[in-house]
Amino acid sequence: MLALILAILGAIYGWIAATRRGGNTADKLQYAVGFGIAFGLAGFMAGLFLVQAGLV
Numbered sequence: 001m002l003a004l005i006l007a008i009l010g011a012i013y014g015w016i017a018a019t020r021r022g023g024n025t026a027d028k029l030q031y032a033v034g035f036g037i038a039f040g041l042a043g044f045m046a047g048l049f050l051v052q053a054g055l056v
Contacts, residue, residue, distance in 0.1 A: 002050075003043035010039025 014035030018028040050056045 002047040003040050006043030006046075007036045007040030011036035013039070 011032040014031035014033070015028050017035070018031035021027075023031065047056075
């Protein structure tokens with residue numbers, strides 16, 4: 001669940017970052033996908049760590 005939430009937040013952040021840099025729609029989509037994957041992977045790793053540590 002953590003990975004999904006962070007992936008969505010990452011996509012939103014990527015869209016905003018591309019907008020601030022003056023990108024067109026393709027740039028915004030590319031940034032959204034890239035940041036979504038990166039944040040989702042980070043969330044997956046954090047969730048995996050939490051489960052392995054017995055915190056969840």
